[in-house]
Amino acid sequence: MQIGMVGLGRMGGNMAERLRRGGHEVVGYDRDPAISDVEDLKELVERLRPPRAVWVMVPAGEPTRATVEALAGLLAPGDIVIDGGNSHYVDDRRHGDELAAKGIGFVDVGVSGGVWGLDNGYALMTGGDEAHIRALSPVFDTLKPAEGGFVHAGKIGAGHFAKMVHNGIEYGMMQAFAEGWELLEAADVVDDVEGTFKSWRQGTVIRSWLLDLMVRALDEDPDLSELRGYAQDSGEGRWTVQAAVEHAVPLPVITAALYARFRSRQSDSPAMKVIAALRSQFGGHAVSSAEGSEGLGADSPGADVAPPA
Numbered sequence: 001m002q003i004g005m006v007g008l009g010r011m012g013g014n015m016a017e018r019l020r021r022g023g024h025e026v027v028g029y030d031r032d033p034a035i036s037d038v039e040d041l042k043e044l045v046e047r048l049r050p051p052r053a054v055w056v057m058v059p060a061g062e063p064t065r066a067t068v069e070a071l072a073g074l075l076a077p078g079d080i081v082i083d084g085g086n087s088h089y090v091d092d093r094r095h096g097d098e099l100a101a102k103g104i105g106f107v108d109v110g111v112s113g114g115v116w117g118l119d120n121g122y123a124l125m126t127g128g129d130e131a132h133i134r135a136l137s138p139v140f141d142t143l144k145p146a147e148g149g150f151v152h153a154g155k156i157g158a159g160h161f162a163k164m165v166h167n168g169i170e171y172g173m174m175q176a177f178a179e180g181w182e183l184l185e186a187a188d189v190v191d192d193v194e195g196t197f198k199s200w201r202q203g204t205v206i207r208s209w210l211l212d213l214m215v216r217a218l219d220e221d222p223d224l225s226e227l228r229g230y231a232q233d234s235g236e237g238r239w240t241v242q243a244a245v246e247h248a249v250p251l252p253v254i255t256a257a258l259y260a261r262f263r264s265r266q267s268d269s270p271a272m273k274v275i276a277a278l279r280s281q282f283g284g285h286a287v288s289s290a291e292g293s294e295g296l297g298a299d300s301p302g303a304d305v306a307p308p309a
């Protein structure tokens, strides 16, 4: 089938390529003229035959909002806009309503598979009307992996809500692997930490793609010395925790994993300064000065371990 793809970056570009390999006709638009098939969204829409399908694959938030708004002004009743970015499900409802007012359909798709999706396929979590999902099924069938990897999760917003929870789980799983690795390295009991991770890939309860990727990362840099312990986040972890608060659902693992990323961006811990100050105030416990390790008290179980400068 014919489809427009807006945003030809790491994800959109590979998805357009997978669709072309699958026999679809893709007209791609990107802000970078070097990789774009058309000059602007207007030309993209003109190049598509009605009823048109336009897949938006740009960063969540303002870039997606602006693209959907522009498409709302260019498309016609019967056309469908698909948002495959990591948008907040709340935005989907607004976009769906705005487009529905013009007779244009809207489908939200949570896409998972990263840079490996081009060859392995992308898991797709979709939200929207059954008729729109059915109309897009040739595209979904080409993008998804050979077996499974597809769900029509519910009405508009359900696809991105499912992807949001998927990413929350991803945070927790990654944090568990990270903490296990740190303990193995610190304890000096296991000699072959990398080999231990490798051995877990077969037969264990925790074998998984994330574990495979962990082994791959350790193969490239066995003690991860090339990296700083610093992790960004793109929003989905925060939204997962926000939704949990809204529904009073306890999410201690995912919340802790999110907070661990925030902590990774601090060079020092303001909160722990308060803890040190209060221990000193009420118990006369020694503190570590901002300069280094002087004053580390003998009462501390970690007293023999110098704190980071």
Ligand SMILES: O=C(CO)[C@H](O)[C@H](O)COP(=O)(O)O
Pocket (backbone or CB within 6 Å): 086, 111, 112, 113, 114, 167, 170, 232, 233, 234, 235, 236, 237
């Ligand atoms: O959706 C993804 C994987 O499933 C993306 O890689 C996403 O960017 C990861 O989230 P974060 O940047 O918050 O770690």
